Amino acid sequence: MGIIVKVDLCTGCESCVNECPFGAIEIKDDVAVIGDKCNLCGACVEACPVYAIEMTEEQAGAPAADLSAYQGLWIFAEQRVGKVAPVAYELLGEGRRLADALGTELSAVLMGAGLDAEAKALIEGGADRVYLVDDASLNEFHEDTYASVLSDLIEEYKPEIVLAGATSIGRAYIPMVATKVRTGLTADCTMLGVDLEKRMLLQTRPAFGGNIMATIVCPGHRPQMATIRPGVLKRAAADPARKGEVVKSVPRARLVSKSKLLEVIEEAGHSINISEAEVIVAGGRGMGGEKGFALLKDLADALGGVVGATRAAVDSGWMPYPHQIGQTGRTVSPKLYIACGISGAIQHLAGMQSSDVIVAINKDPNATIFNVADYGIVGDVFEVVPALIKKLRESRG
Amino acid sequence: MNIAVCVKQVPDASDVKIDKATGTMVRDGVPSILNPFDAYAVEEAIALKEKHGGNVTALTMGPPQAAEVLRHVVAMGVDDVMLLSDRAFAGADTWATSYTLGLGLKRLDNLDLVICGKQAIDGDTAQVGPGVAVNLGLPFVAYVRKVIEVGGGKMKVERLIEDGYEVVEVELPAVITVVKEINSPRMPSLKGKMKAKKLEVAPLSAADLGAILENIGLPGSPTKVVKVFSPPPKGKRETLVGTPDEQVSALVDRLAGIKVI
């Protein structure tokens, strides 16, 4: 289904085997056979030199309903303790661009009581409308209540697109919403675009630890939903003169969560949110120990940034887990990422390669980290980093 | 305490190498392993069972060879397994996967808790755990880093957030996803390994589960991959040479030049 190999044309040349990102093709009896791992990405169609592979146009899954009934682009404006997260403004910046291209309105969804000023700020940040669900029980995040409130709003207003930050809140409950409203959701996107003709949101995200990029669409269901990695989209400048509408509502029914928030504990050492830091100085095995990380802290302080670490450094006990960057830790995309004594295992690269500017300092000139770096310094971190700290302090006076 | 764990077989990322010439992944001979995050889920389930009694069932959806991960978790101490395998499940995105796992989980009686790993390392979506919760109509807590206590039909946990953690109490039955910090997964045991060796896994098909065909596999998946490409070469790859002082001067000049500092 969906993809066929024309047996008479196939020469068994293996071009498709090498190209398939999912390892789904094998050559059996000199003919390509596409197996269960196939995700219908079409890479093999393009790779085939003899045009033996074709995608069949058969559209999978019946469209959920009349797609044109869904209009408007929404962003979810997440807040903690009454403060909207920076990622919401990044979503507004990109949302504005997409909404204008699609000729539709941009709305923000905000949940919680006492958020009028934040609603106004969202309008200044680019929203035409803010759906403010004004209920004190939403001041705290609970997966179940948030999911039911947003699903109800979607069912009522039928937006065409819903975007949210790929934060701990967004990634926890947005999938519940997509499941409830029976639509597609793409996780942790780093790039968005639109196909204007089909009004399709092109959602691009890294897969396989960032080794490949996949563009994903949701052709037959609405809304089209995606969570977006914080830090990758550009926020628009606030315009205090912007006008917009605040639509206040209350939840359909009294909200009772099956979970109860007992305590919130900010942990020492990461009172600064590493996912949203603009400058990260990260260290790996090459830092040798806690002393090495003390040096990185000095550099981070000189740059107004925070310290990150690889899995190896965390596993060695040099830094606590919340500082871990990579596939099994946090995903970050700061403006500046300085990798010190980091070899560049793909699991680490997956967590940091969408950073704007990457600097690598490593004594091994063949370290993989240099492949993703903008500026590479081959040298001993214990010479280079102190020199850099000194230089930065001098230039600040 | 009856606990179910959802697990997935994934390619071993630590064995994935990058072809320096083409910039693509080398997948030849990459072995399949238990998704590392699921190992934390399995460990937590077994540890909770050891403390509170009960039973642990592991489920997976995948091709017949996914039975291998079920053997792996039985060797660790899981009691029962369920393999959801049918060609009709192929091509499932997270929506269809959550639906299918949900059907499997509904066959288990008196379930108190479902534990999933935070995400699978091949897809990195983190969407199946919450999706399963909705399919089961159960409360959900994401990113659990510690189970503090269980009792009185409730469970108290610590959940990771960006700048610390929250202490959350949730009513059982519930679904949780767990992060690496929660435990360190145990080694298999010899008795477990011998049990796993003899384990016969009878796959459940779409018909066995009573699945609605429009909700499973490719037809049940709202999202489609339309393009896969290698990421554009990242980085200017400019090497700064000289003494450490010269190197850092060059770096500071460049960073200041592009207004990063």
Place this chain on the structure above:
Amino acid sequence: MDYFLTDEQQEIRALARQIAEEKVKPVRAELDEKEEFPWEIMKTLAQADLFGLYIPEEYGGFGGGSFDNCLAIEELSKACIGVSVSFAASGLGAYPILLYGNDEQKKKYLPRIASGQSLAAFGLTEANAGSDAGGTATTAVLDGNEYILNGTKQWITNGGEAEIYSVIAMTNPSRGGRGASAFVVEKGTPGFSFGKKEKKMGIRSSATTELVFENCRIPKENLLGREGVGFMVAMRTLDKSRPGIGAQAVGLAAGALEESVNYARERRQFGSPIISFQAVQHMLADMATQTEAARALVYAVARYLDSDPKEISKASAMSKLFSSDVAMKVTVDAVQILGGYGYMREYPVEKMMRDAKILQIYEGTNQIQRNVIGAALIKEAAGKKA
């Protein structure tokens, strides 16, 4: 080489290897440096069901034999014999109960040892009773329903960490060798305490202490077998456990060989990897051959023991003697191949060489092993004549 292991034995080996690689190797240098008992690893081995390999299923074990146990010990020893001795010594403490205990005693102690819930230890050696067990001065005097123990055992592996101790004491000193008996003493019994942890050349993560008995009263039921068979218990226990020392030696030698080959392939001098030089190749070839010969002997002896033969002292002594001499030589050569690096603590062969020496000393020095073998030869020759 393929030693035609059963499915179960392959699983045992694979599991022990995984634990050695993932849990022991990363911490062995630190454990050595800090002289820290490897409790975490003991827990992992317990969870993995490896403590009960040689214990019958009815007592909570795996129902295997010496060979199964040797496979596990060898794999752990490839990473660290300081760790593997703590594992193996629990078996040494269990054998007296397994060989001479009654059903009640077996039911009481073996399941705890098999599950790894408790470690065991064996108390034979004393200050003046090393190779010559006849010098044993610890006494056990029957008083009503209790034995009263007095005396001090020395250099006891797992001392202080184990909960179950098999101890040899004199019940009738006037009868000399025939006046000794074996007892089980549990940690926590009043009058039973431990001396300080000894500072050792090698196997520094293992615990070695004195066992001190001061009017320590134990129930009469803790006597193993009957009075007077104490030295028999000790000798048969050591006969059973010596292939385990052999397996430690094989593992240690194999570990050192692997480090040497890896290093020789990477280290370049005169423009080539040093493994391309015959001088190095020949050393490695000898190390590999000796290690394999030791393995073949240990496996053969362990399998022979598992067939429950009548006379095992000679074969058992040979397996310990030969392989421990091999381990000493191979680890010395490993340090030589690594040269200056080999002498540094940053590389593991330095520790391996320090560790190896104990294998020629404990559970009967290699001189005593030769005596045992020699005595057996005389006996055999005498038997033929008759």
